[in-house]
Amino acid sequence: MEQLLGAHTSTAGGVSKAVERAEKLGFTAMQIFTKNNNRWQAKPLEEKEIERYKNLIEQSNIGYVVSHDSYLINLCAKDETNLEKSRNAFVDELTRCEQLGIKYLNFHPGAHGGKGEDYGLNLIAESINWAHRQTKGFEVSSMLELTAGQGTNLGYKFEHIAKIIDKVEEKERMSVCIDTAHIFAAGYDIRSESAYNRTMTEFDETIGLERLQCFHMNDSKKELGSRVDRHEHIGKGFIGLDGFANIMNDERLFRVPKILETPKGKEQLEDLENLKVLRSLIRK
Numbered sequence: 001m002e003q004l005l006g007a008h009t010s011t012a013g014g015v016s017k018a019v020e021r022a023e024k025l026g027f028t029a030m031q032i033f034t035k036n037n038n039r040w041q042a043k044p045l046e047e048k049e050i051e052r053y054k055n056l057i058e059q060s061n062i063g064y065v066v067s068h069d070s071y072l073i074n075l076c077a078k079d080e081t082n083l084e085k086s087r088n089a090f091v092d093e094l095t096r097c098e099q100l101g102i103k104y105l106n107f108h109p110g111a112h113g114g115k116g117e118d119y120g121l122n123l124i125a126e127s128i129n130w131a132h133r134q135t136k137g138f139e140v141s142s143m144l145e146l147t148a149g150q151g152t153n154l155g156y157k158f159e160h161i162a163k164i165i166d167k168v169e170e171k172e173r174m175s176v177c178i179d180t181a182h183i184f185a186a187g188y189d190i191r192s193e194s195a196y197n198r199t200m201t202e203f204d205e206t207i208g209l210e211r212l213q214c215f216h217m218n219d220s221k222k223e224l225g226s227r228v229d230r231h232e233h234i235g236k237g238f239i240g241l242d243g244f245a246n247i248m249n250d251e252r253l254f255r256v257p258k259i260l261e262t263p264k265g266k267e268q269l270e271d272l273e274n275l276k277v278l279r280s281l282i283r284k
Contacts, residue, residue: 001254001255002028003248003254003257003258003282004028004029004063004064004257004258005027005028005029005257005258005259005275005278005279006022006025006027006028006029006030006031006062006064006257006258006259006260006271006275007025007027007030007031007259007260007261007262007264007268007271007274007275008030008031008032008068008259008260008261009021009022009025009027009030009031009032009268010266010268011032011033011034014049014052014053015032015034015045015049015053015100016049016052016053016056018030018032019053019056019057019060019062020056021268022060022062023056023060023061023062025268025271025272026061026272027061027062028061028062028063028064029062029063029064029065029066029257029258029259030062030064030065030066030259031065031066031067031068031106031216031259031261032065032066032067032068033067033068033070034067034093034096034097034100034102035070035092035093035096036070037068037069037070037071037072038070038071038072039070039072040070040072040085040089042092045096045099045100050099050100053100054100054101057101063257064257065102065103065104066102066103066104066105066106066143066177066214066257066259067093067096067097067100067102067104067105067106068105068106068107069089069090069093069105069106069107070089070093072085072086072089073086073089073090073093073107073110074086074110074111075087075090075107075109075110075123075124075127075128076109076110076111076112076113076115076119076120076121076123076124076127076154077110077111077113078112078113078114078115079113083123083127086110086127087127087130087131090107090127090131091131091134091135093105093107094131094135094138094140094142095135095138097140098135098138098139098140102140103139103140103141104140104141104143104175104213104214105140105141105142105143106143106145106177106214107142107143107144107145108145108147108153108155109121109124109144109145109147109153109154109155109160109161109164110123110124110127110153110154110155111151111152111153111154112152112154113152114152117154117160120152120154121154121160121163121164121167122167124154124164125163125164125166125167125168126167128142128164128168128174129167129168129169129170132168132169132170132173138173140173141173141174141175141213142168142173142174142175143174143175143176143177143213143214144161144164144165144174144175144176144177145176145177145179145182145216146158146161146176146177146178146179146182146183146186147179147182147186147229148181148182148185148186148226148227148228148229149185149186149227150227150228150229156182156186156187156227157186158202158203158206158207159206161176161206161207162206162207165207165211174211175211175212175213175214176207176211176212176213176214177212177213177214177215177216178203178212178214178215178216179215179216179218179261180215180216180217180218180219180220180239180243180244180247181216181218181219181220181221181229181230181231181232181237181239182216182218182229183199184220184224184238184239184243185220185222185224185225185226185227185228185229185230186225186227187224187225187227188202189224190239190243190246190247191239191240191242191243191246192242193246196243196246196247196250200250200252209252209253212253212256213256213257214256214257214258214259215247215253215256215257215258215259216259216260216261217234217244217247217258217259217260217261217262217274217278218231218232218234218260218261218262219231219232219233219234219235219236219237219238219239219240219244219262220232220237220238220239221237221238222238223238224238231261231262231263232262232263233262233263233270233273233274234260234262234274234277234278235277241277241281244277244278244281245281245283248278248279248281248282249281249282249283258278260274260275262274
């Protein structure tokens with residue numbers, strides 16, 4: 001089974017441009033932003049651009065697309081104004097995905113800002129429920145990403161993700177993304193075969209492998225349990241090649257698309273190098 005592989009791809013010049021870039025680089029999966037990721041507001045997608053994107057995707061070899069939401073969004077913001085802005089922006093992100101036919105919206109759960117983990121987890125679920133009510137009938141899945149746990153960020157424990165999903169009304173609209181750098185920084189070891197098996201067994205028992213619909217493949221500049229989110233090229237960080245070999249050869253995960261978020265230049269040539277490394281780890 002051919003694994004779907006790719007990287008976060010620039011949408012400079014329009015979302016359809018990302019398809020052209022990903023095709024040129026030989027990706028079969030990609031992640032994009034559907035708007036400027038550092039701004040609250042964005043002009044609506046133009047019908048012409050939506051059609052162009054859909055036509056290009058249909059003709060391409062890209063079998064999987066995920067959108068990452070704006071970094072400004074915090075679904076458990078303690079400030080009411082920020083919470084309202086975050087919820088509205090999240091609905092806008094879901095709407096853009098629906099317009100483009102993108103099936104997954106990836107997002108970091110949120111930071112409680114000192115209000116406590118239980119408070120934050122409850123409010124995140126409440127925010128997702130609110131957003132889902134505004135987007136009834138949408139096919140987009142809300143994809144929770146596991147985090148490194150910097151500051152007051154939630155989602156650095158498998159239990160956090162499970163608790164949020166448990167409180168979401170439309171559970172069928174929920175999926176999960178494992179970021180390798182994040183879980184490693186959060187304290188989940190994947191370097192040896194035995195450590196990897198323990199981590200994935202815990203994930204399966206706590207969240208369920210059926211919810212895992214994406215991997216962010218990033219090595220870590222920081223050590224195990226550091227709680228610091230810093231991405232590194234594959235095999236160049238503290239996870240090392242063995243950790244990624246464990247993932248690439250796990251038959252249960254062949255179906256799960258694997259996307260790089262490693263450092264890159266404008267031409268994304270570093271992505272090609274990292275993908276070459278990942279492919280080289282597959283045991284025939």
